[in-house]
Structures are given as C-alpha cells and as structure tokens.
Amino acid sequence: MTVPRVVLVGPMGVGKSTVGALVAERLGCAYRDTDDDIVTAEGRTIADIFVDEGEPVFRAIEKRAVHTALAEHDGVLALGGGAILDADTRALLAGHRVVYLSMEVDEAVKRTGLNAARPLLAVNPRRQWRELMEARRHLYTEVARAVVATDGRGPEEVAQAVLDALELKEA
Template identity: 85%
Template structure:
C-alpha cells in the first residue's frame, strides 16, 4: 500500500460526506476524493443510469473496485458512497484506518436528500426505503467507524469541527 487516506468518511446518501469531506481536506491541507465522483467520471454516466442499465450488482462490483483503488492511492480525505460498506472486503480494508461515520435521522434525510428520483434506491416510498436502508446498514457503518459524528441540526462547519475533534486532528 503506497498511500493511505488520512480520513475516510462513510454514511448514508445525503448526509454531507462530500461537503464535509471538502471542508476537512481544506482545513487539513490535503486533497479530497469521492469514490462516487470517480465512478461517474470513469463511466461517463450517472450512478442512477448505471443502476438502471446494469443493475445494483454490477454497480456494487464497480464500486468495490473503485473504493479499493482509492484506498490504495489517495492520502487525503476520502468519501465513500453510501453502500460501499456493504462489501466485506471493503470493511476489512477499512480496519485500522481513521473512519468517520456521519449519521443523521430520517427526518433530516428527508430534508437533505429531497428523497428524489436521482437516488435510485429511494425511488418508491422514499421515507420507508431510507429507514430500511439504514436498518440494514447502520451496524456496518458503526462497525468500520473510528468515530461517529451526528450531523442533525449542525452546519457543515460544525460537523467538520466535530470530526476533527473526534479524531484529535489539528488543522494546518
């Protein structure tokens, strides 16, 4: 392994991983990378399109490959897609790393995501589906996390500071 991310962010869609990740990178003086953005750039299409055209299994295989490459290459702040932790090999690779689980409750998720059609896993009855996704994933997020930071009712700057405090990291 040539590099290792300084911080890996995990959590559900819409929790603010991209926003907080960029703020953390800026405050720590390191680069920022988002595996969902890597997939979109590499495939030349949206994640929703990949889901529709090829199905979730094909997307998850692509996601696993992308996440493993990013974990090996990137030395700054890395944000993973909401479902990346479903893969056991990915969870194993996260062991021993600084992983921050950004959490939020369902009402906050409704406000933030707008629970729109661009979120392929939330297309029908979004509120119930989000709850079910979180019931299936919460323990996995907690399993890989070094720190858990609640985002409810906090600004991105407050979440960023809470993550730095939880990891006992000093900004540049």
C-alpha cells in the same frame, strides 16, 4: 503505500462530499470522492449505472473504485453510501481513520427530500431510507473509529466535529 488521512462513510445525503472537502481544506490535503471516481471512469451517472446495469454491477464497480482510492489517496476520502455493504471493503477499512456521519430520517427528508432521483429510493422513499439504514447502520458503526451526528448541524460544525473526533489538527 499511501493511506487516507480520513475516510468518511454514511448514508446518501448526509454531507460526506461537503464535509469531506471542508475537512481536507482544514488539513491542507486533497479531497476525493469514490462516487466522482465512478462517474468519471464510467462516463455516466450512478443512477444510469443502476438503471442500465443493475445494483450488482454498480457494487462491483464501486468496490474496485474504493479499493483503488484506499490504496492511492492520502487525503480525505468519501465513500458512497453503500460501499460498506462489501465485506472486503469493510476489512480494508480496518485500521483507517473512518468517521461515520450519521443522520436520522427527518434530517434526511430536509436534506434530500428523499426524492426518486436516488435510485435506491424510487418507491416510498421514506420507508426505503429507513430500511436501508436498518440494514446499514451496524455496518457503518462496525468500520468507524468515530461517529459524528450531523442532525441540525451545518457543514462547518460537522467538519470541526470530525477533526475533534479524530484529534486531528488543522494545517
């Protein structure tokens, strides 16, 4: 059985995709994002799945994608922001090198603008982001071996902090 070298979790817009690709490059391994897997498999955007099918259907699709990626991928893996909501997924993450990339609401505003293009932030995005984080922060922390704050840091610096937190050496 293969296992990812690093699994990144955190809220939407925190930089999991950008940082994940950098970490993979530095480790000399492949990068994979379960959101990309879902879009490829479903042939439509995540926002479209939310609108057309609803969040419960999306979460079921996401759960399958995460479980598949955890079993197949041996590089750096980034999970969607809500993947940790599923108890089975959290249990599967036990024993993996999971890093929670964190950020505060002010940083989220800078990075994403908290715009309505994100399906879970369609109405009053700032308040909804705070509520999402209140509901999820403890779950991110629960599954993480390390927490790396991304506020005020560039992707290169965050990638290095991930490697340092897990004591991984570059290839």
